[in-house]
Amino acid sequence: MQPSKLELKREQMRQDSIAASKRGxxxxxxxxxxxxxxxxxxxxxxxxxxxxxxxxxxxxxxxxFITLENDVMKITLSTRGGRIYSSQLKKFKTYFGQPLILLNxxxxxxxxxxxxxxxxxxxxxxxxxxxxxxxxVLGRDSSGITLRLSNNASxxxxxxxxxxxxxxxxxxxxxxxxxxxxxxxxxxTVLLRWKNDILPLEKGDEVPYTTVKTRNDQxxxxxxxxxxxxxxxxxxxxxxxxxxxxxxSMVLIPQKKFSxxxxxxxQEVSKPLVKTLTADIAIPFTKETxxxxxxxxxxxxxxxxxxxRIGVGxxxxxxxxxxxxxxxxxFAVIPVFDLLSKLNLNYGIIILILTLLLKAVLFPxxxxxxxxxxxxxxxxxxxxEIKEKIGDGDPTRLQQxxxxxxxxxxxxxxxxxxxMLLQMPILFAFYRFFPNAFELRxxxxxxxxxxxxxxxxxxxxxSIPVFGNHxxxxxxxxxxxxxxxxxxxQQVSPTGPAGNQLKYMSYIFPLFTISFLNNFxxxxxxxxxxxxxxxxxSQALIRRFVNDDEIHRRIQENKKKPAINKKSKFQAKIxxxxxxxxxxxxxxxxxxxxxRPSKKF
Numbered sequence: 001m002q003p004s005k006l007e008l009k010r011e012q013m014r015q016d017s018i019a020a021s022k023r024g025x026x027x028x029x030x031x032x033x034x035x036x037x038x039x040x041x042x043x044x045x046x047x048x049x050x051x052x053x054x055x056x057x058x059x060x061x062x063x064x065f066i067t068l069e070n071d072v073m074k075i076t077l078s079t080r081g082g083r084i085y086s087s088q089l090k091k092f093k094t095y096f097g098q099p100l101i102l103l104n105x106x107x108x109x110x111x112x113x114x115x116x117x118x119x120x121x122x123x124x125x126x127x128x129x130x131x132x133x134x135x136x137v138l139g140r141d142s143s144g145i146t147l148r149l150s151n152n153a154s155x156x157x158x159x160x161x162x163x164x165x166x167x168x169x170x171x172x173x174x175x176x177x178x179x180x181x182x183x184x185x186x187x188x189t190v191l192l193r194w195k196n197d198i199l200p201l202e203k204g205d206e207v208p209y210t211t212v213k214t215r216n217d218q219x220x221x222x223x224x225x226x227x228x229x230x231x232x233x234x235x236x237x238x239x240x241x242x243x244x245x246x247x248x249s250m251v252l253i254p255q256k257k258f259s260x261x262x263x264x265x266x267q268e269v270s271k272p273l274v275k276t277l278t279a280d281i282a283i284p285f286t287k288e289t290x291x292x293x294x295x296x297x298x299x300x301x302x303x304x305x306x307x308x309r310i311g312v313g314x315x316x317x318x319x320x321x322x323x324x325x326x327x328x329x330x331f332a333v334i335p336v337f338d339l340l341s342k343l344n345l346n347y348g349i350i351i352l353i354l355t356l357l358l359k360a361v362l363f364p365x366x367x368x369x370x371x372x373x374x375x376x377x378x379x380x381x382x383x384x385e386i387k388e389k390i391g392d393g394d395p396t397r398l399q400q401x402x403x404x405x406x407x408x409x410x411x412x413x414x415x416x417x418x419x420m421l422l423q424m425p426i427l428f429a430f431y432r433f434f435p436n437a438f439e440l441r442x443x444x445x446x447x448x449x450x451x452x453x454x455x456x457x458x459x460x461x462x463s464i465p466v467f468g469n470h471x472x473x474x475x476x477x478x479x480x481x482x483x484x485x486x487x488x489x490q491q492v493s494p495t496g497p498a499g500n501q502l503k504y505m506s507y508i509f510p511l512f513t514i515s516f517l518n519n520f521x522x523x524x525x526x527x528x529x530x531x532x533x534x535x536x537x538s539q540a541l542i543r544r545f546v547n548d549d550e551i552h553r554r555i556q557e558n559k560k561k562p563a564i565n566k567k568s569k570f571q572a573k574i575x576x577x578x579x580x581x582x583x584x585x586x587x588x589x590x591x592x593x594x595x596r597p598s599k600k601f
Contacts, residue, residue, distance in 0.1 A: 054116035054182060055151050061127030068143040068163045068170075073299065075163065075170065082128035082147040082159040083110035084170075087299045089248070095203040095442070095450070102199070102250055102299055109195035112157070112174070114285075115184040123149055124193070128159065144171075154178050168300030169310070174293045176285065185285040189259060192281040194241070194252065198274040202246050202441075203453045204519060206274045209246035209436075212263035213317045215239045221316050224265050231264040242317050243277045247302050247438050247452070253312055255294040258282060303438045304334055321432035328429040341439060348445025351523060355530040362423055363538065370542045375411045427531075434524035448474060451523035472518045474525040479514045481532035 063080040071090070078085035086104040094100050111124025128147035144162040155178045162171035176183070183190065198210055213223040216236035223244075224230040237257035243250045260282040267275050283293050298310065307314035320329040336357065340350045359366070386401045406412070434440065440451040448455040456470035463469045486509070517525055 053119055055121060055123075055126055055149065057151075058126040058128070058149055063127070066130060066145055066147075068145065068161060070143065070163050070165050070167065072166055073163075073168060075161075075299075077145065077147065077161060078106075079128050079130070079147065080106075081109075081111050081124040081126065082149060083108070083124065084161075084297070087250075089168075089300065092248075092301070093442075094201045095453075100201060100248075102248060103196050104199070105197070107197055109193055111193060113191040113193055115186075116179075116182050122193075123157065131158070151179065151182060155182060168298055168306075170297040170299065172295045172297050174283070174295075176291045178289055180287045180289055180291075183285060187282075188284060188286050189282040190285045192283050193278070194243075194281065195276065195278040196243055196250065197271075197276050198243070198245060200272065200274050201248065203450060206246050207267060209244070210265075210274045210277070211244055212265055212277050212279060213242045213244050214261055214263065215313055215316065217257055219313065224263060229264070229266050231262070234258075234261040234263075238281075240312055240314065241279050241281060242314070243279075244302070244317050245274070246436075247441050248300065249298070249302055249314075249317065251298040251314060252279075252281070253296040253298060253310075253314075254283075256284070259284070301438050302436075305338065318436050319432060320436070321429055324425050325429045325432055328425060329433050333429060333433050337433075337437070337439070346445055347440055347443040347451055347523070348448070348526065351451075351527055352530060355527055355534060358426065359531070359534045359538065362426075365422060366535070366538055367542055370539055372412060379405060379411060427528075430527055431524060434527065435521040437523070440521070440523050445526075448522040448526065451526070452521055454519050455522040467515050468519050470518070472520075472522065472525065474522045474529060475514055475517050475520070478517070478525045478529040478532070479511070481529055481536075482509065482513065485532055485535065 061079065063078055065085060066077045066079070068075050068077065073090060074088045075084050076086045077083070084103070085106075085108075087102045089100045089102065092100040109124050111122055113120070113122050115121070126149055128149045131146045131148045132144075143164075144160070146158050146160045149157040149159075156176075157179070158173075158175045158177070160171075160173045160175070164171075198206075200206060208226045211224045211226050212232075213221055214234060215221055216234060216238055218236055220236075222232060222234065224232055237259055238261045239257055240251050240253045241258070241261055241263070242252075258281050262280045264278045265275050266278075285291060298314065300306070302318055304315050304318055307318070320326045333354075337350070337354060340353055341347075343350070345353075382405060383402060386405065387398060390398050390401060435452070437452065443451045445451060447457065454470070454472045455474050457473045458471040460469055517528075
């Protein structure tokens with residue numbers, strides 16, 4: 001209950017004022033400033049407490065909202081902090097059918113943090129004033145407004161915003177006038193803190209796709225870990241900072257690189273948010289009288305072509321895979337997909353055409369794979385005879401006899417596998433492409449209401465780890481066709497324990513894919529389903545033109561030909577590894593000479 005020092009001084013001033021009025025002393029002659037530990041407070045003639053210090057006139061005010069709008073987006077500016085209070089993309093809706101708003105609410109932060117006259121200043125909590133009216137023009141001119149934070153009439157900070165027609169780019173600049181002796185800039189920089197609560201926009205889990213990404217002057221993309229809270233500091237100057245979601249992003253693009261950026265993300269499960277993303281950005285502040293920092297703010301879709309047109313590498317924030325997968329997606333899949341998109345067909349049909357084109361290109365490999373599989377199927381009775389003769393007790397000898405048979409018949413046991421291995425990078429490239437393809441967002445096909453996310457015809461309460469709370473029908477169809485494909489190829493699988501393991505895998509692998517791909521894009525599962533169906537069809541077509549009797553005849557002719565001693569390096573290595581060596585071939589180990597005692601002992 002003890003009053004504070006400030007309250008005691010206020011009461012003392014009130015008593016002095018009463019005493020002075022009784023004596024007839026003018027109030028103006030009384031002390032006008034009370035100094036405390038953290039702030040200065042002025043007392044006017046009405047006994048109102050007014051803060052004194054840098055930007056003190058902007059501490060109190062009324063929050064007002066100003067709208068800048070074009071044909072694709074609408075942004076609302078707040079005089080409190082001079083920041084973007086909310087942004088709406090007009091051409092898009094959330095999965096739930098609501099207006100698509102990237103950020104909204106007073107909890108978001110975008111402000112400068114610095115020290116002035118020994119006091120910590122955070123502009124996010126101060127009040128700006130418009131210096132010119134908000135002119136909204138959708139023609140050739142831009143909408144624009146400047147918000148000013150004044151220290152006094154000649155010292156101020158301006159935030160200038162501009163918006164052009166048809167653009168998701170917001171022009172933004174920070175100018176500081178006559179503040180070089182007021183602001184104490186450490187290392188010639190001040191801190192710009194940017195913090196946003198990311199709102200859910202899509203169906204399914206958006207956490208793996210939501211993160212902070214930066215691009216440094218080495219053109220490397222750095223990002224935070226998506227599966228847990230993370231913090232990272234930039235080691236090089238930064239060209240842009242992006243708060244990336246699955247299909248939309250907010251990016252800060254400076255005219256001159258940021259010298260340093262520290263980013264972090266945080267997932268708070270108690271709130272209906274995806275994540276909270278933060279970036280602490282160092283922007284230049286020198287001793288110049290007038291200082292200007294130009295930037296652009298992108299708030300729009302993660303459309304590969306649209307991001308690429310901006311010209312600063314924003315398209316690289318879209319996850320297209322690593323190494324060869326990225327090259328396949330960027331220079332093969334995306335150009336073909338964009339070309340097919342110009343046909344204005346349903347995207348389910350476009351995926352079908354894309355799959356047919358891909359299978360047509362890979363048909364020579366499929367043909368060679370089938371021929372090799374047919375040869376293995378034809379010589380399988382002879383392999384069974386060798387196994388009955390030798391048995392399972394001597395696997396080394398068994399493999400040697402198999403190799404002799406392959407050599408006589410002119411069969412390559414890996415001939416059916418290598419073509420499939422060459423197709424694997426393409427399969428993995430699509431695994432990255434479909435979940436990140438903005439064009440598939442909210443595109444319907446058959447029973448799939450959105451090709452960019454999972455189809456969920458069957459639901460249940462609760463959630464199974466990894467699997468989720470639903471069953472994707474397209475994922476099940478893909479798994480069923482995978483089982484059929486495995487069964488059709490079991491007739492040429494190896495015998496013995498290895499063959500039994502492959503038979504089990506033909507059932508286990510589809511179950512694994514269901515649990516793994518159940519939450520993935522229905523467009524991806526639809527592609528894998530189509531690929532299996534087309535593979536069945538192509539094999540049936542090849543079977544009509546491939547005569548097993550003719551293949552058998554050629555194999556028998558090859559067996560009658562004189563053996564050629566010339567071996568490939570691979571065959572020589574296999575024979576060397578499978579050949580049992582005698583102790584003489586292994587060599588006699590050298591005996592270690594006994595240690596003789598020293599003469600001293």
